[in-house]
Amino acid sequence: MCRARHGAPDSHWAEGHESFPLGPSLLFCPGDRPDRFAKAADRADAVILDLEDAVAPEDKPAARDAVAAHELDPARTIIRVNAPGGPDFDADLRALSVRRPRWVMLPKAATLSEVDRLVGALPGVQVVALCETARGILAAPALAAHPDVAALMWGGEDLIASLGGTSSRHADGSYRDVVRHARSSVLLAARACGRSAIDAIHTDLADQAAWRIEAEDAAASGFTATACIHPAQAAAIRAAYAPSPxxxxxxxxxxxxxxxxxxxxxxxxxxxxxxxxxxxxxxxxxxxxxxxxxxxxxx
Known part of the structure; x- marks a missing residue:
């Protein structure tokens, strides 16, 4: 059963039509590149400061310090911490405990206890649960029902890796069936509980037409935002989510x-x-x- 988030009435959230306060374009920025933080925040509706995949293991301490000291608008900043179960996750929570960010993305999300642990360390945080493993996709309904989860996002490449596969897409760029199923599953789980749903990044930076087509499909299907890895993608996403005249x-x-x-x-x-x-x-x-x-x- 879906539970109200931060005191919101169940009837309100069950409608599933609330606007995503961060806007449709969410741009990832490596946590060890503080010189890019402000530019990334300027180019998109919100920035995701990444402490996980975008940062090499040896650079994580410096990235942690940079993210903990950032001066961006907290209302438009999401911090992706490292996945639960390792020392980097605990170090991230310690570093962020003083700043108390408003938004935190939990990668490899798969259990409610992981969300509880995050919220316990950072009270009041709004959690974006990133479902990007087989366990995470199957857990999407339970994660969406957690009162401290504000949004679900999904990821294709980590999902395929968790399945033992090698590619999320066919040669023509279209998603494989299992990935399309995962995308739909996360969307349905999120919207059933009135949570926001964030579509995955498009990794082919050269195929600009595909960015727009995929973002248009996301908006038409019910996603509330799309993540991206390049400033030009952020502009395309904003245009795709905006209705034509x-x-x-x-x-x-x-x-x-x-x-x-x-x-x-x-x-x-x-x-x-x-x-x-x-x-x-x-x-x-x-x-x-x-x-x-x-x-x-x-x-």
Whole structure:
């Protein structure tokens, strides 16, 4: 059963239509590159300071010190700690205990006890549970139900590695069936509990068309954000999540028609409009408004 997060009513979160406060584009930045922190934060809606995969083992102490001392806006900063079960995880928690970050990403998330341990060390933190192993994908519903988990993210490459495979994608760039299943499973688990759902990074930096197509699919499917590893990807993601002028106009027209017709089913521009279509229109209108009021980030 999904539990309310930070005191929010279950009925509110069960709707699954809350806006993600960090915005749609989340840009990873290596924790041992403090010279890039501000630039990364400027290029995306939020930055993920990475203490895990982006940092070599010998550089982790320096990265930990740099991340603990960062001067970015805490409301727009996620810190990815190292995976539970090793000394780096404990060292991360000790280093962050003074700063008390608002957002922490838990990699290789698989059990509720791991979330409890993180929250115990950093009270009040909002956890992004990264489901990127076979155990983590299967645990996604339980993780989403945890009251301190604000969002789920998934990862394809670590998942395939945990399965003993060698590649998450086919030669044409499309996901393998097991990866598509994992992506859908995490999305369903997150949204069933009203948590945000973050789509995985696209590692092919040369295929710009694929970035946009994948982000557009994520937005249309119900993801609330997409992670990325390059500033240009952040701009493409923001554009993909923003409704087109035609979509925004359609949404406004449907909502205006609903005010005239009241509750129930009605016809608008030759199309039947019922409760699900109204929800689609409200979400498109909200995204259009958010895009208009969001600060501009140069690519």
């Amino acid at each position: 035609e979509q925004a106009a359609w949404a406004r027209g449907v909502l205006e028609a609903a005010e005239r017709h009241g509750t129930g089913v009605f016809e608008h521009d030759g199309r039947m409009v019922d409760a699900p279509i109204l929800r689609h229109a409200r979400l498109q209108a909200a995204r259009a408004t958010a895009d208009q009021t969001a600060p501009t980030h140069d690519a």
